[in-house]
Amino acid sequence: MISLGLVVIKPNVCTLTILINCFCHLSRVDFAFSVLGKILKLGLEPNTVTFNTLIRGLCVDGQIAKAVKFFDEIVNKGFQPSLLTYGTLINGLCKMGITSAAIRLLRKMEEEGTCQPNIVIYTTIIDSLCKGRLVTEALELFSEMIGKSISPNVVSYSCLIQGMCNLGKWKDATRLLNEMIDRKIAPDLHTFSILVDALCKEGMVREAKGVVELMIQRGEEPNVVTYNTLMDGYCLQGRMGEAFKVLDFMVARDCAPNVVSYNILINGYCKSKWVDEAMVLFQEMPHRGLIPTIATYNTLIKGLCLVGRLQNAKGLLNEMQANGHIPNLITYNTLLECLCKNQRLEEAIALFQVIKDCSPNLDISTYNILIDGLCKGGKVKTARELFYTVSTKGTQPDIITCSIMLNGLCKEGLLSDADELFQEMEKYGFSPDCCTYNITIQGFLHHNEISRAMAYLSQMVERGFSADASTVTMLMHLSDDGFDQSFLEMICKITAPYVRERLCFEVPCKQPDQSMCLDQIRLGPYQQVVHTSLWNLLNSGFSRVNQ
Template structure:
């Protein structure tokens, strides 16, 4: 096509498929090659390329329709660069592109964030005297949405309609989904109404996109209304629709309604997936309703859905929040023996031990984590450092801090706030001031939290002049004191 350069993908000398045992000149071999190529059922991209390399040596060559089927199979494998390269080869063989092959090419450019090249293909379509179709326009709209050019996508959609082209349900769904993801839910709802007025019926994917956006905006009543409208139109909700509603209800603490929806799913012959169960279990655990979460986990196992690391971690976090550390430890041991414990799992239990004042067990678990070749992250270090300060072990806390720096884990503002707080609470005010000044000279500038911690420490130690000076420096740095800062002052 002369539009984009890609590494050569042809004539790879690969031919380990069953086709390699045949001579392409043999009539039986040719029939096999053509049949396999036309079916477009390939094991992988190498298998597909091997057949392509042989099929282009046969005469007569396959039609553009057959090549389109082949290119669509590669799109299904997400081999967008390969499709672009092979399209050029097909054209060089003297086979003229049609609207379908060019629409496939537009799709590939758009998937690769090259929407401008996609529009250049649209120009080529018009130059060839071909008629763009809904798929052509939908691919370009999708490309604009992928690049975050939502306003451009809406404008292009309107131009499409004004030009007499009828968008289909897929076109509407693409743009509605993009509008919802960028927070323009109201615009998406208006588009949904316009869609119905134009006689294009939304499908479950269209409705689910808006239901999800409404739930994320905490407009669950509106989401449930839309859910009812959807069912009144005999459009059956799927597991995604239900999962969005369950998440929305959980976010508002409406556990009973969320659990009722889970039961309704079973009644609708829809299988809840791991995401559905994990959302409910995680939210129940965060509210301390661990026994209810365990009940949901039993239902989950009964329905043949295997708990994963997220499920176990949520439950373990719930036990820690309820100070049931022995139960949390048993669950963690099970995760370790199953080989699914990760950094996140260790962080939960370390935090639980710190909150329960079992700092020795937290430190031991931290050491075990390193021995198991897991790399602690900033959350791990911050949690342990805070626990050690609260356990009045400043020396060890500072050792862990040094360990953090020496192992390439960059301290963040949270880390420094923890250390500042620890130093102030244990009377090391001069050391706290030194650290604070070092922060001011570094890229990690003190924020409102850091100022408030230090002001509070100075006030409690009777160093009111230092506190007052810090308070006014707060303004000089362009920071706005919060209610805690003023309360401290």
């Protein structure tokens, strides 16, 4: 009850429902339910709007389980849900990816019969099914909707087309597009943009350009997002001339490029190592009223590093900071990697210290870059010291960190240390992977520690991992002195596919289903790299190994 001088105003359900709505918009659903308690305490009857507002508030706040529970409670107490009530809850379920529950609610809605689902409810579920890659179920629901005389609209068709495009089903996407045109439903900007984006991602830029041309013919003007998508498609293929033509074309059609447009082109030029052209675009941005973003600077710095222009990259970093942009981890990692690749390790260590000062909780990727650079630069001792300080700084090493360190130790001949690190990996919470095994095996083979290499090889095979080409080549050079038959057979299993797939020049089999043996294969000089005993075993057991 509110007192304004002599006038006393008693709040009603409408007033308090407005207050509930305000709390929900402030993400204070708990306060909103307190107001519901006040309504009941005052002896007032909450109405449909009150309940719908609370359900929507819970859904928006991500409390979907509470929304469903609240819905069930009020229905059990005699509340008759409206179309909006069902629609709000179904939308909340779909946004959380709980499509099966949304379909059950749809069926319950149909059974109750108080209100029938409309195009919005059906489209919401169809869209959720498509996002979950369940396009067959989406099409079934779409057909069911049409069977109930609910006419589809541009949104429902767009959802299905998006679903088909996500699965690469171009014929079905085209069929749906033609079907909607036959139904006199005009594709809108969103529909066309879906097709352009999907085609570009699949590398079908010519077809994407055709869709843009069709848009214009049908009087649907592409927007900056559509043009950016097409430009990015050309950039991904390195067709920078065509990408730049799109920029000119959109300007000619009074569609102003935005920062994203320039970032796409700058990134394309940098990846193609045309950094000077990228810099021209960068300098053009302020003249078009566009302010370069952190992404713009990072792209250019990466491009300059890619072509070895480290000093220019450093200069751009200074310019970036002078213009009020704070470098992020991507900026620093790019420069750090470039310094390591150019063996400027003292500068890399100095930069690493700057990064640590700026970001106390470093990402493991930064450590990985420097450890790898130190190992490759012959500073394995320094790399190992850094490796063992990682966990003390609040960051945990990952499988990549361990693989890098193992590689460095093996190349330096510190095999006992490599062995110890390999055994310690479990301590960090992960098991060795295929890469880790191959690095370790190659390290031991390189230093002629054959028996230790064979122990790791046996373990690798038992765990279902495969040898890479480098490991196989080293195994094929081994002498069989001291090997028992089981080791020879294991090596045979590993090297046989390599012999067949990598070294064979000709397989003159008259019958495709006939099993191959090595006397059918002309290997030329490559037979010389395989030791005699291994060659004989391969030759005699080739068919058996490949079964």
